[in-house]
Amino acid sequence: MSVYKALTIAGSDSGGGAGIQADLKTFQELDVFGMTAITAVTAQNTLGVHGVYPLPVEGIVKQIAAIGTDLGTDAIKTGMLFSSEIIQAVSEQIKFFKWKNIIVDPVMIAKGGAALLQDEAVQALKSYLIPLSLVITPNIPEAEVLTGITIKSMDDRKEAAKRLHEFGAKNVVVKGGHDDSSDTLVDLLYDGAEFYYFTSNRIDTKNTHGTGCTFAAALTAEIAKGNNVQDAVQTAQNFIHEAIKNDLKLGNGHGPTNHWAYKKQKVIL
Numbered sequence: 001m002s003v004y005k006a007l008t009i010a011g012s013d014s015g016g017g018a019g020i021q022a023d024l025k026t027f028q029e030l031d032v033f034g035m036t037a038i039t040a041v042t043a044q045n046t047l048g049v050h051g052v053y054p055l056p057v058e059g060i061v062k063q064i065a066a067i068g069t070d071l072g073t074d075a076i077k078t079g080m081l082f083s084s085e086i087i088q089a090v091s092e093q094i095k096f097f098k099w100k101n102i103i104v105d106p107v108m109i110a111k112g113g114a115a116l117l118q119d120e121a122v123q124a125l126k127s128y129l130i131p132l133s134l135v136i137t138p139n140i141p142e143a144e145v146l147t148g149i150t151i152k153s154m155d156d157r158k159e160a161a162k163r164l165h166e167f168g169a170k171n172v173v174v175k176g177g178h179d180d181s182s183d184t185l186v187d188l189l190y191d192g193a194e195f196y197y198f199t200s201n202r203i204d205t206k207n208t209h210g211t212g213c214t215f216a217a218a219l220t221a222e223i224a225k226g227n228n229v230q231d232a233v234q235t236a237q238n239f240i241h242e243a244i245k246n247d248l249k250l251g252n253g254h255g256p257t258n259h260w261a262y263k264k265q266k267v268i269l
């Protein structure tokens with residue numbers, strides 16, 4: 001039996017719904033062996049972020065090197081990277097180990113508004129990490145910050161996707177969670193040649209903590225198993241849809257999604 005592996009380089013969410021915790025749960029549900037390099041510890045729950053504690057860059061580099069010099073990985077997901085120093089160091093490690101299947105979730109702001117990326121680090125994302133990515137998965141506000149394009153329509157989103165492709169991302173997914181103009185939600189994929197539209201029904205819930213992390217982790221797991229980007233995006237959307245639909249109703253604020261739901265529903269079918 002082949003064991004497929006994925007490494008997440010991201011922040012820890014003590015509340016268990018986003019960050020490293022969401023990534024590992026998602027990898028496990030999709031039958032991929034998960035490994036981690038933690039960039040920052042956050043004190044966080046469904047009500048918000050109560051503290052952010054970045055790790056020393058040396059400690060982050062050593063975690064990545066520990067994977068690179070022994071276990072290896074079939075794909076990498078990056079999430080909360082916090083500073084330009086961390087982004088540079090992570091990018092250098094990816095180049096050093098010649099890793100290719102890099103999925104960049106350009107995490108900037110948590111649901112309650114806390115900064116998970118310093119403002120000056122946006123340029124480092126563009127200069128160092130995005131050019132190494134197989135897929136970048138911004139939500140609409142992140143795509144706006146990265147490109148400077150105000151996104152009000154699908155045409156604006158397509159323009160932003162093209163710009164992000166010019167920055168060096170081989171594939172761009174501009175997610176549609178923040179476009180609440182319709183009950184149909186669209187995640188847009190651009191591969192440098194064509195646009196692909198992945199549609200789903202918008203679920204009316206406040207329990208959406210960690211949806212972006214979970215979506216990108218599912219995409220990473222599918223790429224680790226050797227699937228192509230279009231199929232991986234479809235599975236990631238199905239995974240997050242079930243996770244949101246079958247929410248766990250935990251906590252008093254924006255609760256986490258249900259990482260068990262996709263697999264359970266598949267087993268029943």
Ligand SMILES: Nc1ncnc2c1ncn2[C@@H]1O[C@H](COP(=O)(O)OP(=O)(O)OP(=O)(O)O)[C@@H](O)[C@H]1O
Pocket residue numbers: 018109110111138139140175176177178185186187200201202203204205208209210211212213215236237240241244
């Ligand atoms: N209410 C919803 N109903 C159904 N699917 C949703 C809903 N909200 C988000 N999604 C899906 O979840 C995924 C993440 O989308 P979104 O744009 O919300 O990411 P995000 O803003 O990065 O998430 P986060 O809140 O974790 O930062 C996408 O596939 C999107 O289609």
Ligand SMILES: Cc1ncc(CO)c(N)n1
Pocket residue numbers: 010011012013018019020042044079080107109110111116209210211212213
């Ligand atoms: C650690 C961490 N990463 C990412 C997000 C974005 O959902 C979050 N809230 N916390």
